[in-house]
Amino acid sequence: xxxxxxxxxxxxxxxxxxxxxxxxxxxxxxxxxxxxxxxxxxxxxxxxxxxxxxxxxxxxxxxxxxxxxxxxxxxxxxxxxxxxxxxxxxxxxxxxxxxxxxxxxxxxxxxxxxxxxxxxxxxxxxxxxxxxxxxxxxxxxxxxxxxxxxxxxxxxxxxxxxxxxxxxxxxxxxxxxxxxxxxxxxxxxxxxxxxxxxxxxxxxxxxxxxxxxxxxxxxxxxxxxxxxxxxxxxxxxxxxxxxxxxxxxxxxxxxxxxxxxxxxxxxxxxxxxxxxxxxxxxxxxxxxxxxxxxxxxxxxxxxxxxxxxxxxxxxxxxxxxxxxxxxxxxxxxxxxxxxxxxxxxxxxxxxxxxxxxxxxxxxxxxxxx
Numbered sequence: 414x415x416x417x418x419x420x421x422x423x424x425x426x427x428x429x430x431x432x433x434x435x436x437x438x439x440x441x442x443x444x445x446x447x448x449x450x451x452x453x454x455x456x457x458x459x460x461x462x463x464x465x466x467x468x469x470x471x472x473x474x475x476x477x478x479x480x481x482x483x484x485x486x487x488x489x490x491x492x493x494x495x496x497x498x499x500x501x502x503x504x505x506x507x508x509x510x511x512x513x514x515x516x517x518x519x520x521x522x523x524x525x526x527x528x529x530x531x532x533x534x535x536x537x538x539x540x541x542x543x544x545x546x547x548x549x550x551x552x553x554x555x556x557x558x559x560x561x562x563x564x565x566x567x568x569x570x571x572x573x574x575x576x577x578x579x580x581x582x583x584x585x586x587x588x589x590x591x592x593x594x595x596x597x598x599x600x601x602x603x604x605x606x607x608x609x610x611x612x613x614x615x616x617x618x619x620x621x622x623x624x625x626x627x628x629x630x631x632x633x634x635x636x637x638x639x640x641x642x643x644x645x646x647x648x649x650x651x652x653x654x655x656x657x658x659x660x661x662x663x664x665x666x667x668x669x670x671x672x673x674x675x676x677x678x679x680x681x682x683x684x685x686x687x688x689x690x691x692x693x694x695x696x697x698x699x700x701x702x703x704x705x706x707x708x709x710x711x712x713x714x715x716x717x718x719x720x721x722x723x724x725x726x727x728x729x730x731x732x733x734x735x736x737x738x739x740x741x742x743x744x745x746x747x748x749x750x751x752x753x754x755x756x757x758x759x760x761x762x763x764x765x766x767x768x769x770x771x772x773x774x775x776x777x778x779x780x781x782x
Contacts, residue, residue, distance in 0.1 A: 445465050446461070446599075472539075478545045479548075699739060714764065725773065763775065
């Protein structure tokens with residue numbers, strides 16, 4: 414993601430761990446504004462915890478983040494307070510989002526839409542309201558809300574942001590206005606412009622002219638060259654028998670007995686076990702982390718029936734305990750979806766990622782490329 418942090422000295426600062434997690438799960442097509450302060454005419458200053466703008470889909474999500482001293486027992490819709498397991502009642506965060514939304518709509522209608530989205534007005538723009546609260550768990554009784562969503566994990570939140578479609582998407586028609594839009598929003602929300610904004614904008618809309626494209630390409634190819642000899646030995650040792658007899662079924666659990674990751678909790682357990690087994694003993698030493706995770710990814714891909722979608726957020730959750738203060742994207746040198754495609758190819762597997770970049774699967778069975 415591209416993070417626009419608050420510049421207001423009176424605003425709260427987003428937790429580093431939260432920012433790192435969001436950065437891992439969201440792509441650069443998502444602009445994330447944290448701890449915004451929005452000034453709207455005849456209204457008190459609105460403080461927004463997070464505002465997500467998916468530039469690829471043109472969708473916007475306003476998100477209130479809440480942390481409570483105990484688990485949420487009852488998460489009610491508007492008009493009722495939330496109840497914690499200890500019996501205490503808390504103001505309804507959905508109602509807080511409603512008040513923030515009024516200010517946000519005014520700013521968009523008066524300051525943003527006429528310049529960047531002239532085909533829209535304040536009535537056609539759809540903004541998703543949401544609340545993220547890590548104290549929401551499986552035992553929480555959640556009301557069916559008329560508007561908005563409630564998330565108990567960052568993974569769920571990011572999955573929604575990455576795939577959120579809007580009936581009236583805010584898509585910039587003139588690509589020369591992308592940087593101006595970012596600067597305008599940053600100014601209105603009292604946020605800083607992130608490093609790499611210009612490169613990311615060019616990458617998204619004209620990758621052949623992006624300096625980042627060539628820089629990343631050279632770095633990745635150098636890395637592959639350095640690992641080529643060792644990877645070749647590993648692949649030869651592990652996969653030579655399968656390549657010599659294409660018709661032989663994989664040695665991993667047979668498709669008939671393997672759960673489908675999309676619908677089965679056992680699939681999540683399988684992923685967790687594979688990642689834990691391969692990353693055991695890392696203990697802060699990331700020298701061979703990428704190689705270990707590559708083996709885990711291969712085991713996961715071939716251990717499931719052909720065509721089963723495997724969720725990147727699930728893999729990310731399984732890897733997180735082994736990262737410490739490190740960022741997965743930094744270790745891999747690329748987004749998880751991009752690295753996974755290249756790793757699958759190096760292991761002789763034909764794989765594909767869906768349009769949301771949240772899932773990967775084997776195509777054409779386990780047929781090598």
